[in-house]
Amino acid sequence: MTGGHNTGSLVGVFALQGDVAEHVRVLTALGARVRPVRSAADLAGLDGLVIPGGESSVMDKLSRLLGVAPAIRQAIGEGLPVYGTCAGMIMLAESIANPIAGQQSFGGLDITVQRNAFGGQVESFETALEVPEVSGDPVHAVFIRAPAVLRAGPDVQVLATVPASRSGNPERPAGDVPVAVRQGRLLATSFHPEVTGDWSFHRYFLEHVIR
Numbered sequence: 001m002t003g004g005h006n007t008g009s010l011v012g013v014f015a016l017q018g019d020v021a022e023h024v025r026v027l028t029a030l031g032a033r034v035r036p037v038r039s040a041a042d043l044a045g046l047d048g049l050v051i052p053g054g055e056s057s058v059m060d061k062l063s064r065l066l067g068v069a070p071a072i073r074q075a076i077g078e079g080l081p082v083y084g085t086c087a088g089m090i091m092l093a094e095s096i097a098n099p100i101a102g103q104q105s106f107g108g109l110d111i112t113v114q115r116n117a118f119g120g121q122v123e124s125f126e127t128a129l130e131v132p133e134v135s136g137d138p139v140h141a142v143f144i145r146a147p148a149v150l151r152a153g154p155d156v157q158v159l160a161t162v163p164a165s166r167s168g169n170p171e172r173p174a175g176d177v178p179v180a181v182r183q184g185r186l187l188a189t190s191f192h193p194e195v196t197g198d199w200s201f202h203r204y205f206l207e208h209v210i211r
């Protein structure tokens with residue numbers, strides 16, 4: 001598979017906060033046209049949207065303050081394909097187990113997430129994940145203050161899990177926790193493919209979620 005199939009797809013990157021430039025670089029290299037999204041008007045005509053890693057509570061505050069949150073919520077409801085990484089996964093979650101006071105998400109994805117489930121910055125880790133739906137090779141995944149999926153609804157497809165014992169967090173969940181999920185046109189990962197050079201999730205989003 002090459003990026004060539006995607007030439008012409010217009011993909012927005014939520015750009016009020018987070019590692020926007022990294023996603024723009026990967027999507028552009030894969031042949032997509034990319035538009036930063038900061039307002040409701042920026043959503044017009046998009047084939048898909050990426051919500052980057054960053055800080056979900058800040059994304060929430062800014063997107064409500066600047067009035068783009070209802071438009072993103074509506075676009076998700078109307079079936080816009082969206083890929084959220086890390087904080088982006090939290091923004092797509094229907095429910096946040098440990099929100100910062102009053103924190104809201106866009107929702108759409110029938111999951112409950114725990115923010116910082118693998119611990120803080122110093123407990124960041126990298127691992128190779130088996131994700132047969134997405135790639136024949138193990139996917140290189142970087143976890144930075146990453147969320148875990150505590151609950152996934154019946155329509156949610158779990159694409160990859162990691163043992164919760166990876167976590168240095170004493171509050172960690174038990175067993176294996178989902179870290180990559182898909183529900184129809186919504187895709188989310190706890191980790192950051194945009195910073196690893198492993199583009200298999202972006203390719204999957206462009207070739208199998210958007211089209």
Ligand SMILES: NC(=O)CC[C@H](N)C(=O)O
Nearest residue numbers: 053054055056086087145
């Ligand atoms: N690397 C990340 O995106 C971290 C997410 C962050 N812990 C949050 O709550 O938004």
